[in-house]
Amino acid sequence: MSLINVTNLTFAYEGSYDTVFENISFQIDTDWKLGFTGRNGRGKTTFLNLLLGKYKYVGNISANVTFEYFPYEVKEQENFTIDVIKEISPNSMDWEIMKELSLLDVEEDILYRQFYTLSKGEQTKALLVAMFLKENSFLLIDEPTNHLDAESRKKLSNYLKRKNGFILISHDRSFLDNCIDHILSINKTNIEIQKGDFSSWWENKKRQDSFELAENEKLKKDINRLSKSAKRSSNWSNEVEKSKKGTTNSGSKLDKGYVGHKAAKMMKRSKSIENRQQGAIDEKSKLLKNIESSDRLKISQLVYHKNKLVELENVSIFYGDTIVCEDVGFSIEQGDRISLKGKNGSGKSSIIKLICGENIKYTGTFRKGSELKISYVSQDTSHLKGNLTDYALENNIDESLFKLILRKLDFSRIQFEKDMSSFSGGQKKKVLIAKSLCEKVHLHIWDEPLNFIDVISRMQIEQLLLEYSPTLLFVEHDSEFCKNVATKFFEL
Structure with missing residues (x-):
C-alpha cells in the first residue's frame, strides 16, 4: 500500500482566466478501486492528464507508482494482439495473459489475430488485461464502457471487481456499484472522497442537499426576523436619543443621564441583533454551493391521429x-x-x-x-x-x-x-x-x-x-x- 498525495493543486488551461482546480488537496490509497464522478466539463479527464504529467500545474502531486492511461493508443494496429499486449507489459507470461482473458470470457485465439480485426469490446478487454499485468502500475481508466453492449459491460465490471489500484471514470451506475469501493467526486465548488459505491454516495449527497435546503429556509426566516428586530431597535434608540433635547409632558426637564443610558442600551441591543443577523447570513452563504440545478421545463410532443x-x-x-x-x-x-x-x-x-x-x-x-x-x-x-x-x-x-x-x-x-x-x-x-x-x-x-x-x-x-x-x-x-x-x- 502507498499513497498518492495531491497538495494545493491549482490548474487553468493556457489563455483561460477560469481555473479548473483551485488549491485542492486530498489523498488516494493505491489499493482502492476508486470511482470518479462529476458533471461533463468539470475536469475528470483533465485531472487524469495532470497525474500523467501532461500539463504544468501549481501545487504538488506525489506518488510511488507509474500511471497508465486507458484507452491506450495502439499505433501498430496490424500487429498480432499478443505482440500488442507484450509491448505494454513486456514481463507478462503467456499463461498469465490467457488466465486474465479467461476471466473476461475472451477466447485465446484473439491473441493470434491482428489487433484491428478485433471488435471494440475485444480490444478494450485485451488492453485492460495488458495494463493490469504491468508491474507497479496504477490504472487511470477513462470511460471503458462506451460502445460495449450490456453483456460485455457486466463481464468487464466483474473483472474490475477482482482488481484494485485504479481510478475509473464511468457514467454507468450499475457498472460502478459492482466494482468500486470509494468515490472521488468533482462537485461545483470542491472535490471530496467517500468510502462506498456510487449509490451510497448519491444517497449521502441527496441527504446533504435536503439538509442544506432546510437550513437555507430556516436561515432566510431568521435573517428576515432579525432584520425587522434590528430596524425596530434602531428606530427606538433614535427616538430616545432625540428626546434628550426635549422635556417631559409635565414640563419638567428630563434626566439626560438616564435617557443616554437607555439609548446606549438600545444601541447595544441593535448591534447584537445585527451581529446575529450577519452570522446567519455567513452561515447561509456556506450552503447550496454543490446543489445541482433542477429548473422545471415545459416540453410538449405532437399527438398522432392513430394509436x-x-x-x-x-x-x-x-x-x-x-x-x-x-x-x-x-x-x-x-x-x-x-x-x-x-x-x-x-x-x-x-x-x-x-x-x-x-x-x-x-x-x-x-x-x-x-x-x-x-x-x-x-x-x-x-x-x-x-x-x-x-x-x-x-x-x-x-x-x-x-x-x-x-x-x-x-x-x-x-x-x-x-x-x-x-x-x-x-x-x-x-x-x-x-x-x-x-x-x-x-x-x-x-x-x-x-x-x-x-x-x-x-x-x-x-x-x-x-x-x-x-x-x-x-x-x-x-x-x-x-x-x-x-x-x-x-x-x-
Whole structure:
C-alpha cells in the first residue's frame, strides 16, 4: 500500500482566466478501486492528464507508482494482439495473459489475430488485461464502457471487481456499484472522497442537499426576523436619543443621564441583533454551493391521429446477401418508451435506419404512419460546429427552451458563446438530446444517446422523460436508465 498525495493543486488551461482546480488537496490509497464522478466539463479527464504529467500545474502531486492511461493508443494496429499486449507489459507470461482473458470470457485465439480485426469490446478487454499485468502500475481508466453492449459491460465490471489500484471514470451506475469501493467526486465548488459505491454516495449527497435546503429556509426566516428586530431597535434608540433635547409632558426637564443610558442600551441591543443577523447570513452563504440545478421545463410532443405509429412483422434486414437480423416483430404505440436491446452487431441500428426512412433492403411487413414526424439522435456528434444560437435557428427550434434544457444539464452561460466543435463528447451529446426534446414530432428515436454523458445528467434526462412521457424508441446499454425509463423491452 502507498499513497498518492495531491497538495494545493491549482490548474487553468493556457489563455483561460477560469481555473479548473483551485488549491485542492486530498489523498488516494493505491489499493482502492476508486470511482470518479462529476458533471461533463468539470475536469475528470483533465485531472487524469495532470497525474500523467501532461500539463504544468501549481501545487504538488506525489506518488510511488507509474500511471497508465486507458484507452491506450495502439499505433501498430496490424500487429498480432499478443505482440500488442507484450509491448505494454513486456514481463507478462503467456499463461498469465490467457488466465486474465479467461476471466473476461475472451477466447485465446484473439491473441493470434491482428489487433484491428478485433471488435471494440475485444480490444478494450485485451488492453485492460495488458495494463493490469504491468508491474507497479496504477490504472487511470477513462470511460471503458462506451460502445460495449450490456453483456460485455457486466463481464468487464466483474473483472474490475477482482482488481484494485485504479481510478475509473464511468457514467454507468450499475457498472460502478459492482466494482468500486470509494468515490472521488468533482462537485461545483470542491472535490471530496467517500468510502462506498456510487449509490451510497448519491444517497449521502441527496441527504446533504435536503439538509442544506432546510437550513437555507430556516436561515432566510431568521435573517428576515432579525432584520425587522434590528430596524425596530434602531428606530427606538433614535427616538430616545432625540428626546434628550426635549422635556417631559409635565414640563419638567428630563434626566439626560438616564435617557443616554437607555439609548446606549438600545444601541447595544441593535448591534447584537445585527451581529446575529450577519452570522446567519455567513452561515447561509456556506450552503447550496454543490446543489445541482433542477429548473422545471415545459416540453410538449405532437399527438398522432392513430394509436399505432410503427409496425414490423417478420422483418429480416440484409446488407448484400448477409442477413443482419431476421423475423423481427414489434410495434410502437403512442406513449411507448421501447428499449431496443441486443448484442453489438445484432441489427439494432439497422432497425432504426429502416424506421427513419433510409433505403434498407428487407423482407417481411413494415408499416409506418403517413406524415409521421420523427426526431433522430445518432451516435455521431462530429458534425456539430458553430454556436448554439445559430444551431437553434438552423433547426427551427425554440432557442429559449433549447438553452433552458442545456442549463438544466449543467451548461454554463459562458458555454453558449463557444463553438460546439470545442465541446466535450458528453456536451455534444447533450446538444443533440436538447434539440430532439425541442422538436415538434410524434416519435423520438435515440441511438445510444448517453455515451459520454455524466451520471447526474442521465438521471435528469430520466426525470424529463418520465415527466413528459414522449413516445420513444431507444438503444442504450445503461441498464439503470433502461429499467427506469422503458415501458417495453424488445430484444434482438
